[in-house]
Amino acid sequence: MMHVVATAGHVDHGKSTLVRALTGMEPDRLEEERRRGLTIELGFAWTTLPGGDRLAFVDVPGHERLVATMLAGVGPAPAVLFVVAADQGWQRQSEEHLAVLDALGVRHGLLAVTRRDLAGEAAADRVRKEGLGHLAASSLGEVEAVLVSGATGEGMDDLRAALERLGKSLPGPDRDADVRLWVDRVFTVRGRGTVVTGTLGSGTIRVGDRLDAGGRTVRVRGLQSLKEEHDEVGAVARVAVNVHGGTAEIGRGEALLTPGRWLTTAVADVRLRGDPARELPRELVLHVGTAAVAAHVRPLGDDTARLSLRRPLPLRVGDVALLRDPGRHRVPAGVTVLDVRPEPLTRRGAAAARGRELAALTGRPDGAAELRRRGLIRRADLVAMGFPVPCEPVAGDWLADPAYWAGLRGRLVAAVEEHAAADPADPGLPADAARRALGLPDRALVEALAEGLRRRDGRIYGRATAPELPPDVRAAVDAVRRELAEAPFRAPDANRLAELGLTPKMLAAAARAGALLRLGDGIVLLPGDDARAASVLAGLGGTFTLSEARRALGTTRRVAVPLLEHLDAAGYTVRVDDLRRRCTERTP
Numbered sequence: 106m107m108h109v110v111a112t113a114g115h116v117d118h119g120k121s122t123l124v125r126a127l128t129g130m131e132p133d134r135l136e137e138e139r140r141r142g143l144t145i146e147l148g149f150a151w152t153t154l155p156g157g158d159r160l161a162f163v164d165v166p167g168h169e170r171l172v173a174t175m176l177a178g179v180g181p182a183p184a185v186l187f188v189v190a191a192d193q194g195w196q197r198q199s200e201e202h203l204a205v206l207d208a209l210g211v212r213h214g215l216l217a218v219t220r221r222d223l224a225g226e227a228a229a230d231r232v233r234k235e236g237l238g239h240l241a242a243s244s245l246g247e248v249e250a251v252l253v254s255g256a257t258g259e260g261m262d263d264l265r266a267a268l269e270r271l272g273k274s275l276p277g278p279d280r281d282a283d284v285r286l287w288v289d290r291v292f293t294v295r296g297r298g299t300v301v302t303g304t305l306g307s308g309t310i311r312v313g314d315r316l317d318a319g320g321r322t323v324r325v326r327g328l329q330s331l332k333e334e335h336d337e338v339g340a341v342a343r344v345a346v347n348v349h350g351g352t353a354e355i356g357r358g359e360a361l362l363t364p365g366r367w368l369t370t371a372v373a374d375v376r377l378r379g380d381p382a383r384e385l386p387r388e389l390v391l392h393v394g395t396a397a398v399a400a401h402v403r404p405l406g407d408d409t410a411r412l413s414l415r416r417p418l419p420l421r422v423g424d425v426a427l428l429r430d431p432g433r434h435r436v437p438a439g440v441t442v443l444d445v446r447p448e449p450l451t452r453r454g455a456a457a458a459r460g461r462e463l464a465a466l467t468g469r470p471d472g473a474a475e476l477r478r479r480g481l482i483r484r485a486d487l488v489a490m491g492f493p494v495p496c497e498p499v500a501g502d503w504l505a506d507p508a509y510w511a512g513l514r515g516r517l518v519a520a521v522e523e524h525a526a527a528d529p530a531d532p533g534l535p536a537d538a539a540r541r542a543l544g545l546p547d548r549a550l551v552e553a554l555a556e557g558l559r560r561r562d563g564r565i566y567g568r569a570t571a572p573e574l575p576p577d578v579r580a581a582v583d584a585v586r587r588e589l590a591e592a593p594f595r596a597p598d599a600n601r602l603a604e605l606g607l608t609p610k611m612l613a614a615a616a617r618a619g620a621l622l623r624l625g626d627g628i629v630l631l632p633g634d635d636a637r638a639a640s641v642l643a644g645l646g647g648t649f650t651l652s653e654a655r656r657a658l659g660t661t662r663r664v665a666v667p668l669l670e671h672l673d674a675a676g677y678t679v680r681v682d683d684l685r686r687r688c689t690e691r692t693p
């Protein structure tokens with residue numbers, strides 16, 4: 106098993122020297138770093154602990170001008186080795202590094218008091234107690250402390266044992282989780298192409314995987330962890346990923362993601378730990394993972410705010426980050442993400458109302474609670490926001506809160522009855538009209554809500570399942586029926602229908618009521634006369650043309666053309682060629 110630990114502490118307190126003594130490796134990568142004796146970039150080294158577990162270090166710079174780089178190292182790491190020099194004690198940058206860790210909510214760590222050989226026993230113990238006091242007041246709480254000397258090796262065995270205990274105390278990773286690998290380095294290897302490195306906190310990456318990199322798809326060509334080749338690497342691990350395709354814009358602060366499982370957002374509502382929202386500068390930098398993005402802060406409540414980011418980030422509810430004021434070299438607030446898909450604040454009073462709503466949110470991903478809050482959401486979106494799925498979809502990929510769904514059902518029934526009451530001649534509510542009335546995004550939701558109601562021809566019916574024709578319309582339809590009874594295939598023309606006051610809408614209502622058979626625009630027969638026509642045509646014996654059919658039925662071309670097309674569609678007749686038809690076995 107591998108554990109990953111980041112270093113932290115004031116510049117020149119011996120962090121890199123300690124990592125070198127523990128691992129036998131040189132964590133400072135740049136020639137300028139070695140020349141100046143100062144860590145400028147992130148360094149990486151590793152060792153095997155006495156019990157067999159492997160321990161990888163992310164060695165961070167301690168200088169105040171390099172806090173952004175320090176954050177890129179500690180952000181994804183699950184634990185920290187905090188270093189304080191016995192001959193210098195607690196310093197300003199010690200305080201800022203601890204503020205960073207506290208803002209990020211880091212809970213697992215170890216204090217190493219270095220250079221015990223340069224300070225007396227009493228001085229080293231005083232620094233140890235001072236350091237433990239500072240750490241105890243932060244998110245780290247009570248931690249173990251070890252006095253060491255990287256130069257003489259004194260106390261190193263105790264430190265290794267303490268690191269092993271720290272590793273065993275860390276929570277187990279979820280290797281089946283979606284991958285979000287925050288990139289901390291990018292470089293090119295001749296013959297292999299682009300390689301990115303990072304700390305894999307959860308999930309598993311395999312050779313051949315396709316990952317999302319800022320909207321571009323890359324393929325994993327190879328994997329290394331601690332300089333060893335692997336077919337797959339599971340969390341927690343330091344990992345180097347050889348990627349192919351769409352790599353030109355990958356840099357520190359980007360992330361490799363499981364495709365289709367993450368939402369990138371430029372707006373997030375958050376809870377703040379630290380300075381009250383009203384006292385925060387409006388322009389700060391959000392640090393999350395290895396990313397550092399300018400953010401506009403809009404207070405919504407006493408400890409909540411909306412962040413508008415200069416570029417979108419893959420965030421989930423429950424993510425922990427921090428806001429930093431680089432101009433003042435301070436960390437005014439830690440951040441817990443509450444919502445990555447907040448509604449726009451467009452109405453008067455919307456910000457205050459949103460603040461009251463956010464006050465009830467915990468930042469702990471609760472799928473049932475989020476579904477209650479939203480009422481309706483796609484399953485994939487809920488997962489991408491960081492929530493467990495609390496129930497089965499109601500239609501397609503749609504999840505619905507049970508109470509909200511029941512309310513929608515009641516509103517649908519009411520809408521159907523209101524439509525029938527307003528238009529008795531056309532009591533069926535079209536499904537698309539129902540979708541608009543309920544404000545639903547997908548017609549499939551209407552179909553699911555209408556389960557158990559009468560549905561026909563894309564319409565939903567309530568108590569009234571057939572049209573109720575007004576008396577004047579019923580009288581006009583009866584007149585048409587009498588005329589058709591005398592001349593079955595002599596459908597009344599447009600003038601006759603207009604004379605009777607029968608509009609296309611009224612004819613459609615009469616057809617739905619079963620009083621007329623509607624063949625096309627303005628062409629009606631009596632119900633059942635289509636089968637009667639087929640029987641007449643069957644008597645012709647063999648095939649027949651349009652003209653032969655017209656004469657046999659005693660009608661006009663105006664009626665014969667739509668009637669034959671209707672007979673074709675109903676299966677009574679079938680075309681033999683462009684001119685002739687014949688009757689099928691279905692013909693009476």
